[in-house]
Amino acid sequence: MIDDRPHVLHSKYDVVVAGGGPAGLGAAMAARTAGAERVLVVDREAEAGGILLQCIHSGFGLHHLGEELTGPEYAQRILQSALDDGVDVLTNAYLLDIDNDQNLKLLSTDHGLSILDTRATVLAMGARERTRAAIRIPGGRPAGIFTAGAAQRLVNLNGVLPGRRVVILGSGDIGLIMARRLAMEGVEVAGVFELMPHANGLSRNIVQCVHDFDVPLHLSTTVVEIHGRNRIDKVTVAPVDDHLKPILSKAWDVPCDTLLVSVGLIPENELSRELRLRLDPTTSGPIVSSTMETSRDGVFACGNVVHIHDLVDFVSAEAELAGGHAGRFASGIRPPHDNVRLQPGANVAYCVPHTVTTDQPHTVYLRVRKPLEKSMLRLRDSEGAVVHERRLRYVVPAEMVTLKLRPGVLDGFQGDSLLVEVVAR
Amino acid sequence: MTDHDATTFSYLCIGCPLGCRLEVDEDDHGDIIEIRGSGCRKGDRYAKQEHADPRRNVTTTVAISGGLWPRLPVKTSSEIPKDQVLAACEALRQVRVQAPVKMGDVVVDDLLGTGCSVVATRHMPAIT
Numbered sequence: 001m002i003d004d005r006p007h008v009l010h011s012k013y014d015v016v017v018a019g020g021g022p023a024g025l026g027a028a029m030a031a032r033t034a035g036a037e038r039v040l041v042v043d044r045e046a047e048a049g050g051i052l053l054q055c056i057h058s059g060f061g062l063h064h065l066g067e068e069l070t071g072p073e074y075a076q077r078i079l080q081s082a083l084d085d086g087v088d089v090l091t092n093a094y095l096l097d098i099d100n101d102q103n104l105k106l107l108s109t110d111h112g113l114s115i116l117d118t119r120a121t122v123l124a125m126g127a128r129e130r131t132r133a134a135i136r137i138p139g140g141r142p143a144g145i146f147t148a149g150a151a152q153r154l155v156n157l158n159g160v161l162p163g164r165r166v167v168i169l170g171s172g173d174i175g176l177i178m179a180r181r182l183a184m185e186g187v188e189v190a191g192v193f194e195l196m197p198h199a200n201g202l203s204r205n206i207v208q209c210v211h212d213f214d215v216p217l218h219l220s221t222t223v224v225e226i227h228g229r230n231r232i233d234k235v236t237v238a239p240v241d242d243h244l245k246p247i248l249s250k251a252w253d254v255p256c257d258t259l260l261v262s263v264g265l266i267p268e269n270e271l272s273r274e275l276r277l278r279l280d281p282t283t284s285g286p287i288v289s290s291t292m293e294t295s296r297d298g299v300f301a302c303g304n305v306v307h308i309h310d311l312v313d314f315v316s317a318e319a320e321l322a323g324g325h326a327g328r329f330a331s332g333i334r335p336p337h338d339n340v341r342l343q344p345g346a347n348v349a350y351c352v353p354h355t356v357t358t359d360q361p362h363t364v365y366l367r368v369r370k371p372l373e374k375s376m377l378r379l380r381d382s383e384g385a386v387v388h389e390r391r392l393r394y395v396v397p398a399e400m401v402t403l404k405l406r407p408g409v410l411d412g413f414q415g416d417s418l419l420v421e422v423v424a425r
Numbered sequence: 426m427t428d429h430d431a432t433t434f435s436y437l438c439i440g441c442p443l444g445c446r447l448e449v450d451e452d453d454h455g456d457i458i459e460i461r462g463s464g465c466r467k468g469d470r471y472a473k474q475e476h477a478d479p480r481r482n483v484t485t486t487v488a489i490s491g492g493l494w495p496r497l498p499v500k501t502s503s504e505i506p507k508d509q510v511l512a513a514c515e516a517l518r519q520v521r522v523q524a525p526v527k528m529g530d531v532v533v534d535d536l537l538g539t540g541c542s543v544v545a546t547r548h549m550p551a552i553t
Binding site: 053070071072076203206 | 436437438439443444481482483484485486488493494495496498500507510511514515518528546547548
């Protein structure tokens with residue numbers, strides 16, 4: 001977009017970053033700040049910026065930049081800063097492989113196949129959407145079934161509407177935002193269907209995307225069958241019982257020519273798997289230390305490739321950490337190893353990072369399994385004794401909980417693992 | 426509450442993830458009698474604004490020729506009345522601009538007489 005300079009490609013880099021979204025660009029800038037001379041960001045699209053470029057709505061940057069921006073504005077801001085900082089950005093390029101000596105195999109439109117030598121690597125490939133196949137909706141395989149993000153790209157970048165009458169499955173923010181986007185373009189949104197008894201998106205999006213456009217929102221209801229030969233012509237929906245099992249006797253049909261599925265994201269881990277990085281089965285992302293280093297020395301990771309973030313602002317913060325450490329790693333600076341493992345306990349699905357040190361401040365992100373009104377976050381040692389606790393006002397699975405471990409919090413702690421729990425007070 | 430002429434309106438607060446259910450009682454002159462259900466002052470303020478004069482920022486796209494993509498993302502420079510949002514989208518569907526465009530460039534001066542302009546939210550250089 002604003003990056004119309006010629007792409008120079010060197011054969012040696014201090015830090016190479018896979019992915020030019022907010023995570024990758026943020027990490028690249030932080031690596032430069034930390035003293036890395038040559039930093040390269042590789043992105044497979046024609047322009048860097050990542051998924052923000054198709055998120056044309058506002059709500060980005062309130063935490064990180066102190067003002068509310070649209071996705072493209074946020075992307076352009078950070079891309080401009082990265083270029084001004086002397087980061088090389090190579091688009092239409094794809095990182096194929098990294099060997100044990102940090103030799104990278106790179107495929108690009110401009111340079112064909114190249115082998116690069118780097119001192120440190122940052123993985124920032126983001127996430128993919130779960131598809132219809134991931135939730136196994138029965139029925140035929142007609143055209144007209146899209147993930148919400150694919151539809152968003154079609155509408156906002158390609159200027160193509162996916163259909164005329166749309167059903168949306170899933171009430172996460174992406175699904176709700178697409179309901180509004182399509183309604184604004186004159187498309188009929190026949191309904192948003194949510195399996196759970198509560199909407200997953202922010203209340204702001206319930207109001208401004210659903211209520212504002214009179215879109216019917218059906219909670220505890222899901223799509224049980226897809227109909228249509230060439231093109232989808234209707235879906236069967238049914239309410240679910242307390243065990244989320246569809247009550248087929250109460251099913252009804254909803255005519256539509258398009259079904260959008262908005263049923264969650266999973267880290268994009270093709271490269272992480274090829275590198276045989278240790279992965280966390282809950283996040284599906286790599287296990288990372290407090291410096292955002294993976295199980296492979298000199299390979300760092302940040303953003304949605306590690307775990308799914310609610311806000312880009314948190315991605316940017318994590319990217320700064322990962323990129324800074326990658327830059328220092330490239331200059332031969334290695335902080336002492338982490339000495340405490342964080343283990344998810346009661347009502348905690350996962351913690352990132354997976355390990356910390358006792359003598360440094362850390363920010364730990366965690367996600368709870370179920371909502372709790374008045375709760376307490378506790379760290380317990382292996383004997384069950386409480387090492388640290390903090391009151392939390394309100395926790396929901398859709399919102400990441402941030403735990404700031406300030407210096408002194410773990411003073412005197414001698415063990416090697418801490419159980420993290422979020423329980424009712 | 427005893428006033429039999431009061432009409433109650435419900436709103437969902439967007440101030441934070443709690444999503445308080447707000448209720449606004451209005452008398453027959455259209456004045457607010459009472460606001461209930463908010464957990465904080467932000468909620469009261471939101472209920473008042475949303476009841477009296479609901480406004481929204483509009484983010485959409487307009488057609489662009491000669492750029493990398495056929496659509497240019499745009500936003501209103503400030504909030505417009507909520508009941509004009511769909512008309513604004515309709516009006517912006519008729520707009521076509523020519524690349525190059527810079528982020529912040531004004532695409533429409535005065536949107537539907539709201540006094541609010543519509544600006545590009547990214548650069549779109551001309552593709553040669």
